[in-house]
Amino acid sequence: MALKQVGLKVALIDKAEFPRDKVCGDAIGSRAARVLKNIDPKLADELEAFPQKSKSSGWKLVAPNGKEVKLLFVNYGYVSAREHFDNFLLNLVRKHTSTTIMTGVKITSVNYSESGVDVNLENGSKLNCKMIVGCDGAHSIVRKLAGDFKVDPANYSGAVRAYFDNVIDIEEEIIEIHLGKNFLPGYFWIFPLPNNACNVGFGMLSSEISKRRIDIKKSFYDFIEQHPNLKARFANAKQVGELKGLVCHSVVRIICSPPKMFCFAATRHLLLTR
């Protein structure tokens, strides 16, 4: 959407058909609304009006001894299942730009060429472009163009999540992080969604998971089982769908080799490499 201002001919390619599920905690920081507002205030209004989300105005951290600390956010955020939120964003692109959208199309490789970048697709066809912006996640194909692809367990975390209905004692607009003595440095989360649903997950650094040979799916259920308060809150809760896992790279990298390639691999700290 930001690119629409610069008059480029843009194609957006994604191997998934939308709406699609994406393993995530579904918490959206207040920055998302600010970014949309900076692009076009109308977009932030559409996010505000988007119904498939719940507001998050603060979070509480529950220590292994059960004591809790609660912090209210300066600017509220949201919790929205990625299936809905990513589809909402894609529909904004459809509605407000002339981007060529290709979903269900997998990129198998990219390489530099005289005239820019060649993008090879799974269906055997090839596209050529002047510039490629890779937002293709933790296992980015585009990042390989920079030859920068090494798994650093210290910067990877493994996590699992499932959706639950009817978890009790949910505090409205408050997302929860729980720590457990036997599960450190991992953490368990409960992020409330609309209609009495919750995104519930457990995550830990990959280096710890491999060092201690942790079965992260088992740890998820053990965490509930071993915490009397959580056990009571989940006693009549219903898990909706399977418990799914994913690794995520906990370093934001902007890898660029201008003018042909830019790659954004998301999540936390900012590290600029050239």
Ligand SMILES: Cc1cc2nc3c(=O)[nH]c(=O)nc-3n(C[C@H](O)[C@H](O)[C@H](O)COP(=O)(O)OP(=O)(O)OC[C@H]3O[C@@H](n4cnc5c(N)ncnc54)[C@H](O)[C@@H]3O)c2cc1C
């Ligand atoms: C369990 C878990 C919980 C998390 N919880 C939160 C949270 O609550 N809040 C938060 O802000 N962040 C959270 N994160 C981090 C967040 O999910 C990621 O930072 C974010 O999804 C990264 O966005 P991205 O666009 O870089 O990649 P992705 O969201 O992974 O998107 C990449 C896209 O590229 C497409 N793609 C990949 N390869 C190809 C290919 N070869 N060809 C075509 N398309 C391709 C995929 O289909 C996908 O749509 C969590 C992560 C995990 C694993």
